[in-house]
Amino acid sequence: MIPLRVTSGCIGCGQCVMQCPTRCLMIRNGKRVYVSSENCSLCGHCFAICPVGAIEIFNMTADQCQVDIKNLQNIDTIIKYRRSIRKYNPEPLQREVLEQLVDFTKYAPSACNFRPLRFLCLSRHCMDEVGAMIAREMSGQFPKLPQQQDQLDIVFRGAPHCIVIYVESNHTHTGMDDAIITMTQLELLAQSKGIGTFWAGMLKTQGNLSAQIKQRINLQEDDMICGCLGIGMPALKYKRSVGRIPYHVDFLE
Template sequence: MNFKVSSDCVQCEQCVQICQCGSLKLVDSEIKLDSTACIKCGQCFAMCPTGAISMYGNDSSSEQYSSDPLLKAIQERRSIRSFKPEAIPQSKIIELMQVIKYAPSGTNQRNADYVVLSRQTMDQLSPIMTQVLIHTYPKMQMLEHSKDQVLVG
């Protein structure tokens, strides 16, 4: 993989902390990548405060990124997220559930079902039930590492 860290790196370790697969380490004042563990999500690239990380031949100063904030947000979108330990307030979950029914769907059927579970509820489920849920809703595997509530569709 084409991964480089320039001399602009200030060893803040934000990239190490954000790396979901643990492929980045600070070794001898230098960021090192274990390319066998890297899932190429680009989160380190997106989160680097100094723009020191480049990957796939792109860097944060690349002209391919738009100066328009909306377009740039779309271009830099990442699917890997770090979850905060704080629970989402019940009122916010209800609000999101009301809004999600307007999400686009094929032929405007909007026939998706959603399940909202708290981490506490997941901890109370038996291991067999947890495995059934994870098999049914593969996105639930993120709960293995998350202490947050997750919306599953």
Template sequence: MNLIDIDSEICTACGLCIVECPFGLLAQQTGDVPDLIPGGESFCMRCGHCLAVCPVGALALDGETPESCDPAQTGAVVDPPAMAALLKNRRSIREYKDRPVPRKDMQELMEPVRWAPTAKNEQPVHWLLVDDRAAIHDLARLTVEWAREIDRMPELVTAWDAGKDLVLRNAPLLAIATAPSDGLSPVIDSTIAASALELAATAYGLGSCWAGYFMRAAQQYGPIAERLNLPRGHQVCAALMMGYPKRTYHRVPPRKPADVTWLGSV
């Protein structure tokens, strides 16, 4: 099987796959069906742009045919007011109802998050979903243990000793994104994926909050990595507390004006 197969009976030689390839790995003689340049297979990142852009469905990539793809929506998938409302109404949720998050909902939610962009389409992000309350409590305990050992963030330690969890906030679910530490951009890839999950979760009535204390501890404290039993070579890159919000918010609080500088002539 070739990396790229083009059906010569369907192809119109329009050249869109050539101009769409990020690395210029396709070429064609005048009027001929495009073909992969010599050595092109080594540089192809299987992004699928050539497969997606072909208007007649003549191209297959790495065994994936047009028939195996979902049809793309043309134009704006979400109108500007709806997108603005999604972004403006996002809140960092730190108090949750005592209600578990159904695994079925999380499984559905994780499906579209797979399309979050990653460097060179490596798709390195691995998700560890923790919905065992005792395990989440223990991860919070280890984070406080780390803070106590390094003598930092005394507010965490004081609150914990008083019976209050400021680390993971008694969340019913913890979503942890990990990636190989020797990848191109593991933290950025995971952060983008977690941001996608954070926004997508609102469709299921879920709220979330970045677990910053836990993230720092997991990257520096060996016992947490051991407790998580991460895939070999992986590091914790992002984490979200998740659950059903305990409160209802009735207004959107203000933010500073956008800090924007234009570079270029008017």
């Protein structure tokens, strides 16, 4: 039995079903939501989106995980409230907004202060082409992916932009760590401005294996893609943070 429970307060609105990335939720008899424990990853999206707080996770209720979402200038709130957004308004962000977000990452830590990162911002036209390429190239592993990509945009989740962070071949030894730090800070900064993000792992994974994809996004074959961040204005808002099990810390003297 998984530590996720739908209570009798469920109104069957289906918002949690639509936001479940593993498709483990379903509505029966037009009302209650049921959970398939085999697929649930305990990401907490259903818990965070439920408008009436009818889902419990790790024995925590919605009331225990409230945050002041009107105060997204507070770093504690930003970290607790951060979600991977998978549904976006299609309107693109202004170029100046994207430039300012990327420019702010110059303050992020960098190994040995080499600062080797390079940035690309893909538009929707490019993303449509690249998404189809990824789906075709990964169809041997995921046979349904081309159809799903055509219908649902599995690769980019409908985001109007994707920021690609890469390094040239002579900086691959520090690039990955720098990129992870930068992406984390970039997405928290974006959230403080009401902008949503998610880590587009399919482009990173397949892009590093595919000369054709690199060519389409104007990278050299020996460049290394270190991270990809889908970004845009969210088409929905989560209601609360999500319950998490505390980490255990050992202290040594």
